Every structure is written in structure tokens, then in C-alpha cells.
Amino acid sequence: MTKQTSHKHVSTTEPAWVRFSLITLALTFMFLFLVLPLATVFAEALRKGFVAYVEALQEPDAWSAIRLTFITALIAVPLNLVFGVAAAWAIAKYEFTGKAFLTTLVDLPFSVSPVVAGLIYVLMFGAQGWFGPWLQAHDIKIVFAVPGIVLATVFVTFPFIARELIPLMQAQGSDEEQAAIVLGATGWQTFWHVTLPNIQWGLIYGVILCNARAMGEFGAVSVVSGHIRGQTNTMPLHVEILYNEYQSAAAFAVASLLALLAVVTLVIKSVVEWRHAQAMKAVSDLPPERLTPETATA
Numbered sequence: 001m002t003k004q005t006s007h008k009h010v011s012t013t014e015p016a017w018v019r020f021s022l023i024t025l026a027l028t029f030m031f032l033f034l035v036l037p038l039a040t041v042f043a044e045a046l047r048k049g050f051v052a053y054v055e056a057l058q059e060p061d062a063w064s065a066i067r068l069t070f071i072t073a074l075i076a077v078p079l080n081l082v083f084g085v086a087a088a089w090a091i092a093k094y095e096f097t098g099k100a101f102l103t104t105l106v107d108l109p110f111s112v113s114p115v116v117a118g119l120i121y122v123l124m125f126g127a128q129g130w131f132g133p134w135l136q137a138h139d140i141k142i143v144f145a146v147p148g149i150v151l152a153t154v155f156v157t158f159p160f161i162a163r164e165l166i167p168l169m170q171a172q173g174s175d176e177e178q179a180a181i182v183l184g185a186t187g188w189q190t191f192w193h194v195t196l197p198n199i200q201w202g203l204i205y206g207v208i209l210c211n212a213r214a215m216g217e218f219g220a221v222s223v224v225s226g227h228i229r230g231q232t233n234t235m236p237l238h239v240e241i242l243y244n245e246y247q248s249a250a251a252f253a254v255a256s257l258l259a260l261l262a263v264v265t266l267v268i269k270s271v272v273e274w275r276h277a278q279a280m281k282a283v284s285d286l287p288p289e290r291l292t293p294e295t296a297t298a
Contacts, residue, residue, distance in 0.1 A: 038259050045256035048249050056253035064230045065238035065254065068146070072221075072234060073214040076153040080210050084161030085203070089195075091162075092169030093177070106162050109155055117155045118223025121148055144226030149234065152220035157210045164206030165199055172198050201276040208272065212265040216258060 046053050056062060087106055091099060109117065123129050125142035135142060142148045176198070180190040196203075218236040225232040233241065235258050242251035 038263070041252055041259050042256050044248065044252035047252075052249060053253050053256075056250040057257065059250065061230045061233070062238060062250065062254055065233045065235045066257065068149070068232070069215050069234045071146070072149055072153050073211055075150050076157055076214045077207060077211050079154055080158055080161050081203075081207060083158060084165060084206065084210075087162045088165035088169055091166050093174050103166075106159055106166075109157075109159050114152075114156050114217065114219030115223055118152050118220040120155075121151055121220075121224050143224050144228065144232060146232070148224035149221050149232060152224045153214050153217050156217055156220050157213045160210040160213060161203070161206035164202045164209070168199055168202040169195075201272065201279075204272050205269065208265055208269050212262060215261055 045056075057066070087102065090096075091103055091106070122143055124131060125135060125148060126132050127136065127143075129143075131142075142151070176194050177190050180194045181187075185193070215234075216236060217234075218240075221234055222237055222240075225234070225237060227233060227237060227241065229238075229241065235254055239251050239255045239258070242248075242254065
């Protein structure tokens with residue numbers, strides 16, 4: 001206790017010039033590398049007026065890219081939600097042969113370049129790939145079509161939910177689940193009433209990060225999409241095409257929509273963190289006699 005008190009005292013009594021310098025450095029860095037570039041994107045998007053901005057977003061190819069981006073995220077995020085919860089549950093709750101290997105596989109998309117991930121699917125499902133002849137014989141399109149884009153997005157976004165949940169589940173242990181089963185709860189009841197409340201904030205946080213990456217993914221999607229305008233271009237790919245064609249106003253208009261989605265994601269993330277902090281504070285303020293399993297795990 002003495003060491004902790006002493007450490008806290010030292011960390012809060014630094015010279016004023018040190019605190020001022022660190023805060024100024026952090027704010028300057030954020031302004032130069034985050035705020036200023038975002039402001040520039042919106043300024044360039046609106047340079048020709050709001051009417052031109054709206055027209056750029058309503059252009060058929062742009063609207064197709066926006067629609068495909070949201071469709072991809074709406075498919076990839078729920079899939080990763082199921083896979084992430086299952087992987088986290090298996091790694092955190094059970095001991096089995098190959099557990100370390102499964103953990104490594106969960107982290108694999110973090111270490112593999114997104115371009116390489118796209119090439120993997122081309123190698124598997126492309127015309128000259130392992131399954132290419134069979135897919136062509138049955139008129140099934142994976143690469144250069146929406147399924148390939150979804151698969152590539154699922155691959156690069158898989159770790160986000162699992163990695164948020166694994167340490168959380170490991171820290172909580174399995175005592176509550178075992179107690180619920182002993183009391184007669186089914187597996188689904190145990191998950192819904194015990195496990196899910198315990199991991200809800202980590203789950204929401206992971207979903208937010210997964211969705212943000214799914215909508216902004218470029219490398220893997222670029223390889224498997226084929227860049228077919230109006231069909232397989234997501235918003236990041238459409239921005240690249242417009243910029244290469246010197247349509248800067250239209251490119252920045254679509255880019256500003258991506259930036260706006262990123263800002264909205266950041267706001268939602270901040271709200272989730274604030275709600276979590278408030279819930280934890282409310283629990284810590286309760287007297288011991290009023291604590292219940294539900295409030296203790298909030």
C-alpha cells in the first residue's frame with residue numbers, strides 16, 4: 001500500500017513545465033497528423049460547393065461503392081462476431097491440444113499483409129487457382145465478385161473481436177458459468193444470462209473496431225475485387241480510381257464520407273468507454289450488501 005501511495009504521489013507532482021510540455025506535444029501531434037488532415041479532406045470535398053459534393057456522392061459508381069461497402073460490413077461483422085466469440089470462448093474457457101496453435105491463428109491476420117491475404121484467395125478461388133476450374137464449371141464467382149470481397153474482409157478483421165474478448169474471459173474465469181450449470185441452467189441460458197453480461201462492453205468495443213476496419217479495408221479487397229466500376233469497388237477503391245483520374249473533388253467527397261464514418265466510430269467508441277466507466281463507478285459505489293452477481297459483473 002505504501003509503494004502504491006508513493007508512486008501515485010510522484011506521478012502527480014511533476015513540475016508544471018513537464019506536464020505542460022507533454023500536453024502541448026500530444027496536442028500538437030494530434031493536430032498536425034489527425035485534425036489537420038481530416039479538416040483538409042472535408043475542405044477539399046466542399047471546395048466546389050455543397051451541390052457538387054452531393055452530386056459526387058449520388059453518382060452511380062459512387063453510390064454502388066457506398067452500398068457495397070456497407071453490404072460487406074453487414075456480412076463480415078456478424079460472421080466475425082460469431083467466430084470471435086467462439087474462438088475466445090474456446091481459448092479462454094478450455095484446455096485442449098492445439099490451443100497455442102489456435103491462438104496463433106487468431107493473431108495471423110495482424111502479421112500478414114492485407115495484400116498477401118488477397119493473393120491467398122486469388123490462389124484458392126481464381127481462374128487458375130485450386131478450386132478455379134470447379135467454380136467455373138458450376139458458374140460460381142468468388143474472386144472479382146462480392147463473395148471474394150467479403151472473404152478478404154472477414155480474414156483481415158477476424159482478430160478484432162476475438163482479441164478483445166480473450167483476455168477479458170481469461171480474467172473472469174469460468175466459476176460463474178459452472179455455478180449456473182450446477183444450478184440447472186442450459187448452455188444457452190448460461191451464455192445469455194452469465195457470460196454475455198460479463199463481456200458485453202468488450203464485445204461492443206470489438207464490434208466497433210471490426211466494423212471500422214471492414215469499411216476502410218483497401219489492400220486485400222483491392223486484390224480480389226478486380227476494380228470493376230459499379231460492381232466490385234468499395235469506397236476506398238473508388239477513391240483511388242477517382243484520384244488517379246484527376247477527379248479530385250469527387251475523390252475527396254467519397255473520402256470525406258469515409259472520414260465521417262471514422263469520426264462517428266470514434267464517437268461511438270468514446271460513448272461506450274464512458275458508459276462502461278460509469279457502470280463500473282456505479283458498482284464500486286454500492287455497499288457490499290447490495291452487490292449481486294449482475295451488478296458485480298457490470
